[in-house]
Amino acid sequence: MILVGSKNAKKVIEVREILAPLGIRAVIAVNLPDVAETGSTFRENAALKAMAYATFLRAPCLADDSGLVVPALGGEPGVRSARYAGERATDEENLRLLLKRLDERDLREPFAYFQCNIAVAVAGPVPRVVLEAEGRVEGLIVPEPRGENGFGYDPDFFHPPSGCTTAELDPDGKNAISHRGAALRALAEKLADPALRAEIDP
Numbered sequence: 001m002i003l004v005g006s007k008n009a010k011k012v013i014e015v016r017e018i019l020a021p022l023g024i025r026a027v028i029a030v031n032l033p034d035v036a037e038t039g040s041t042f043r044e045n046a047a048l049k050a051m052a053y054a055t056f057l058r059a060p061c062l063a064d065d066s067g068l069v070v071p072a073l074g075g076e077p078g079v080r081s082a083r084y085a086g087e088r089a090t091d092e093e094n095l096r097l098l099l100k101r102l103d104e105r106d107l108r109e110p111f112a113y114f115q116c117n118i119a120v121a122v123a124g125p126v127p128r129v130v131l132e133a134e135g136r137v138e139g140l141i142v143p144e145p146r147g148e149n150g151f152g153y154d155p156d157f158f159h160p161p162s163g164c165t166t167a168e169l170d171p172d173g174k175n176a177i178s179h180r181g182a183a184l185r186a187l188a189e190k191l192a193d194p195a196l197r198a199e200i201d202p
Helices: 009-022 042-057 078-083 091-104 171-177 179-190 194-200
Strands: 002-004 026-028 061-069 111-122 128-141 157-159
Touching: 002 009, 009 026, 009 061, 009 171, 009 179, 042 061, 042 111, 042 128, 061 078, 061 179, 078 091, 091 128, 111 179, 111 194, 128 179, 128 194, 171 179
Parallel strands: 002 026, 002 061
Antiparallel strands: 061 111, 111 128, 128 157
């Protein structure tokens, strides 16, 4: 069993769906405190959240930070993916801003990638990260949203090997190729170490 700290309900569902076939039962932590994502990288923010949640829950906890990176926009939206258009922006508002920025620069179907960094932290006098994993999926940003599944930037993220956007994939199909799926599978491989597994799940 592993505690998962996240305030994003859709992300939580994905984590549970991906971990279940790997033999890891995810228990979702609730009533979590707000954590300022002050890191400059996904890795730093994942660690900040994992340590804060582990301290709050007094138990080992997994947290992730993930988002979309468009190199032609200098890495935007990057770590601000969820609040690209403002602190309380909706998925639709973030997506509209992204497409507007691309149109202003006359960028047509630019290369982009989703990145996910995961950290597992343990509580204590000094909370610490004991496990990290990373995943990435590459694609293109298309101008017209397609598909009803997924969330965030999925409707405009075209995955060439699949021949569709990630919002057009069913949950199993998306989890098989997604950045979060890749990161969680990497994490599961590391948890095969009995000593590490005992530290997280005594």
